[in-house]
Amino acid sequence: MSQLLFHLDADLPASLQQQLREQIARAILDGHIPLDEALPSSRKLARELHIARNTVMLAYEQLLDDGYLIARSRSGYFVNPEILEGRAERPERLDDIDAERLPWEELLTMRPSQQQTIDKPSDWHRYDYPFLYGQIDPELFPTQHWRECSRDSMSVPAIRSWSVDHLNDDDPLLIEQIHKRLLPRRGVWASPDEILVTVGAQQALWIVSMLLLKLGRRFGMENPGYVDMYNIARTFTQNVLLLPVDEHGMRLEPEIGKCQLVYVTPSHQSPTTVTMPLERRRQLLDMAEIDNFLIIEDDYESETNYLANPTPALKSLDKHNRVIYVGSLSKTLAPGLRLGYMVGPPALIREARALRRLMLRHPPTNNQRAVALFLDRGYHDALLRQIHQVFHSRWQCMGDALAKHMPQSSVPSTYGGSCFWLKGPAGLDCAKLNQLAREQSILIECGGIHFFDAPRSEYFRLGFSAIPEARIEPGIERLAGLIPQATEQN
Structure with missing residues (x-):
């Protein structure tokens, strides 16, 4: 049995003891080890798997502590039946019955998988x-500093802070760091009630679109542009105005005035990477005020200017609360971290926070705390x-x-x-x-x-x-x- 169930690989990052412990636990949960049959002795299992006996003994002892096994005097280790309590029995499949397939083509109200x-x-x-x-070069990832912040976010006081149900609140230290450290780099000054942490910039774009777009409302964006923003917008409205891009970014065509919401990437236009100059940014803000529309500013890659200082964010020039600012740590820290933020008027952020609660309440607070520590200690700078x-x-x-x-x-x-x-x-x-x-x-x-x-x-x-x-x-x-x-x- 052991040779069929357990396959250890010394080349894997996990230790042989950890691999064995995980594989035995998985075999127990999957019902592959009978309740009334003793597990192989540590000596026998070590011999069959060609590993040290001490490795098996330590794995057994950990499984005993975790409640997967029970020890019977002079009989060995057995599966603890309590570990399997409360699990629904797997129903038998009736292979001789050809069940009618559900008509998913009719049941689905949307088909996002068909979007490009x-x-x-x-x-x-x-x-x-x-x-x-x-993608980020692994050599650039600050492994030592991130491990330190992750470890400190797992201290007992930190766990007691982030492990409770926060409903829809964000980590206060992270909000403080976004408020005092990230946003001022872009010339943006916002109060804490104007900031919302999101699962990457992508969630921020979805939330804003869901709150501000609907059938009949017109949405303007760059062409060529960010394909995921196009797909998000088309989920809520079919009225999308495509605005051409030149060497200075999105061209400000007169038709923009007929939009209710406009999306722009002024720091480095996606995908052409051109930068919108200060004069055009001010012109766009003037048009938004005159024609009464709102602007989503996706400010990704704002820091990577090599021949000049970064141009101030569009949001920093906004005097009338027309700009909803979206930022992210994906391009600097790690794409897989999925941590972003949005800045807007308190009335918008209040509704965005309530909508986020319906989706997932809030991004994981342990990740928020680790990032907050990373920012607070100057590692991000x-x-x-x-x-x-x-x-x-x-x-x-x-x-x-x-x-x-x-x-x-x-x-x-x-x-x-x-x-x-x-x-x-x-x-x-x-x-x-x-x-x-x-x-x-x-x-x-x-x-x-x-x-x-x-x-x-x-x-x-x-x-x-x-x-x-x-x-x-x-x-x-x-x-x-x-x-x-x-x-x-x-």
């Missing part, structure tokens, strides 16, 4: 040249300085490599961000280029998905946040050699 979304391979780190946007230096160097390296190996591709004049937006030669089929690139262990992102009015096959995006600088030029050179194969000759 950005696809990123989960094994991206296995590629030699991952020019992937939105140090991380920003490091990321700025590393990304600046990679940005210069990639710019030089593109000029040398891809002169036929046009690149917008940008001075920040963590990626390059390129327009390849006429006739380029990016889907084919993507396929050829993967065969050469290169990852790129096709840009056509960011256009919402007509297909575009000649655009693609190259990120440099996840690739070491030494691999940038070799990867660009190899990718450049594939472009002719993916381009139709006129």
